[in-house]
Amino acid sequence: MHSQDYDRLYLSPPHLGRHELNYLHKAIEDNWVAPVGPNLDGFERDVCEFTGVAHAVALTSGTAAIHLGLRLLGVGPGDEVLCPSFTFVATANPITYLGATPVFIDSEAQTWNMCPERLREALEDLRRQNRRPRALILVHLYGMPCRLREILAVATEFEVPVLEDAAEALGSTYEGRPLGSFGAVGVFSFNGNKILTTSGGGMLVTNNAAWAKKALSWATQARDAAPHYQHSELGYNYRLSNLLAGIGRGQMGLLADRVKKRREIYAWYQNKLRDLPGLSFGPAEPAGGRSNRWLSCLLLDPAQTSVTPDQLRLHLETHNVESRPLWKPLHLQPLFAGLPLYGGAVCTDLFTRGLCLPSGSAMTDTDLRRVAAAVRALFPA
Ligand SMILES: *Cc1c(COP(=O)(O)O)cnc(C)c1O
DSSP states (O other), X not given: OOSOOTTOXXXXXXXXXXXXXXXXHHHHHTTOOSSOOHHHHHHHHHHHHHHOOSEEEEESOHHHHHHHHHHHTTOOTTOEEEEESSSXXXXXXXXXXXXXXXXXXXXXXXXXXXXXXXXXXXXXXXXXXXXXXSEEEEEOGGGOOOOHHXXXXXXXXXXXXXXXXXXXOTTOEETTEETTSSSSEEEEEOXXXXXXXXXXXXXXXXXXXXXXXXXHHHHBTTOOSSSSOXXXXXXXXXXXXXXXXXXXXXXXXXXXXXXXXXXXXXXXXXXXXXXXXXXXXXXXXXXXXXXXXXXXXXXXXXXXXXXXXXXXXXXXXXXXXXXXXXXXXXXXXGGGTTOOEEOOHHHHHHHHHEEEEOOOTTOOHHHHHHXXXXXXXXXXX
């Protein structure tokens, strides 16, 4: 199929507002198409203002931001980096780009994010072997804050710097503070299916001015201060275009509204489907945490229902409704076979029992009712 299917309910399609086009128009009129421009400054300023972090660097993707962020934390060949197993592969790939190795940590059942006890276990075990991980990556999966207080306490105790992968968690908060602002480096994604999008894009945030400068330099081929092309360091072509940054500025103005809508969608599903035996919704907010509910996820309990996630997914497909399994744990990925792992049973169980439902902020009541009716049809009346 070559055109968009207008009857199909997608998982999390882009949702543009009224101002993105103004920023694009202005950029084209003023010839700010490449390689710099006021939209980049404006987009970075918007993200700084929203997160309360001092510096932001707009990049081509969240993955690029993780790559540069890990390099800022000093990750290099032979290092080990702690990382949740339950996440999208883009969290861990940059560890490998840098010649380092991921050490995977299991989730806990409430937030589905990194378990502080498993983390402590890992750090104690590694310490006994004189292995000090170079960094710890935290993820707030599906926008749900991880148990930040406990985890940051462990990270501080073992002196491991934290990179916060808030790719899915823009607009979520913990103890009133925006996620992405807790790590030494924070990362956001503006990929096509995230809560806000620039079609593709990412942002690195940090309170360290020298690091922000370094990240910007690495993102633009690490050119030395000379009239000719001179390079002392390895760089990349990771800078976001001023055009896409214009879309980002328009999108940032809509964030509060988009979070509100995604939270309403989650509550609506939960409310309308809570009576179905063996079906529940998750993850749940930790004390002090508030999720943007990027995707609405359900779990099926095989002890209470014979309906499986795969059955439900294929059934929804017959109604032209897109749904998707939860992230497949990284320790189960062929790409990462045989790497160190602490725990693993919790996220494996979630993966086996879960499914993500359409959660786009442009969904209408009719759309929601269509999904709920299709889900319900698979359960005994
Ligand atoms: C989307 C995502 C990324 C990567 O972001 P891109 O902009 O797609 O490169 C990283 N981590 C998580 C958890 C994500 O969901």
